[in-house]
Amino acid sequence: MTDRKIRVLVAKPGLDGHDRGAKVVARALRDAGMEVIYTGLRQTPEMIAEAALQEDVDIVGLSILSGAHMALAPRILELLKANGQNEVKVFIGGIIPDEDMPRLKEIGISGIYGPGASTDEIIKDVREAVKP
């Protein structure tokens, strides 16, 4: 097989309109040689799961600054599984309080990145997470 490109969906669920973080991550992953599908603002969990399915991505990055992560993240994981994409990983960037992290890790979020997280770290983790 010729080299399998890592395909990443970068999505912005919820209602806040700040997409700079999502764009920075999308660009960093692109520069790391990945193919990044960017969906834009204000996506519902259903839209994100549908895009993940159609694009057959390996991993989904969610940018959540609204504080709704405890509702959005489990819902998206649930929809991915319902579509048969059990192996697709999900990571989150945004403002996530420390006390929510254990629960998010528990439900299967592969990485959580707050302000100041380095893109190198995200790239390394993404590569690690999608290893077969």
Place this chain on the structure above:
Amino acid sequence: MLTESVLEGNRLALARLLTQVENDSPGGRLALAELFPYTGQAHLIGVTGAPGTGKSSLVNQLALHYRKNQDTKIAIVAVDPSSPFTGGAVLGDRVRMRDLSGDSGVFIRSMAARGSLGGIAQKTAALVQVFDAAGYGIIIIETVGAGQSEVDVARLAHTTVVVEAPGLGDDIQAIKAGILEIADVLVINKADRPGVESTERALRSALELAHPTKRVFRHHGQMLSVSAAEIDPMQWMPPINKTVATEGKGIPEVAESIAKHAAHLRQSGDWAARDRARLGSELEASLREALMDRFLENIHPEKYDKVLERVLNRDLSPSEAVNFLLNGAFPHPNPSLRSASQSPTGRGAEDEA
């Protein structure tokens, strides 16, 4: 089996197969061969134009229109450029297609060009075949927005829609060879902006140059010019449609132009001719690739490198090198054409290579 699930309409199987085909995996090739007999049903519509003309918005609206008015599934293959340095890509066409989500009769797939320069990726045609076999009656191919040379889409699509917008260039841009010549339907998007009249005028005169009117002499020596299409109904004159895609204005008219073009293709026999040209060039490309693979398998890498080295030293021209590699014969160019001073390394015997 993946192909069976795809034929049954399983979307996850379809998505996975598209990945395999895009990566040219052995499984993907096999599946494509199995699906091939089911292809040839869909109407392939190419949408191309410069960056920022609104291709994605137009595709979004067209797909919405088709879903409302026709009983068929729609596939969209949206190609964006890959970085030549890292091979990575940001594929952002979905941003403008959010109206389509939630409709299971629409399948959008983003594709990176992966080094291909013609506006579509090398595997775009193969992905289109998968959608065709999976029963998608209309397949819209959106090219990379690069401007003047992405003509590959015209080879792939039955109907090529070229999207322009006011204020992008003067009339010289419009008569340059390339993108306008491949247009079957022209769209001036953002038609609520100033300058739309002059864009239309420039396009119209460019079209008249490309599709010259036939002149009929009358007996008083007067000349009456009649457009070619009026005399010869077999000839297609690309219509110009004006749209404001973000507001959905002018979309039914574009869909109608596309439908008229499809009818024209079928009537004139061009549909079959285009299929033939497309599959012919596909066959040729596959053959070229296979021959290259076979050739590289059978040649000693060292020999290849040595020949390359001689080309680098300007000792052999590329065409001489090819002759040498294919026929094993050492080329004997006319020595008078190349004096010793021009070839300081000397032109030794074959064993020197």
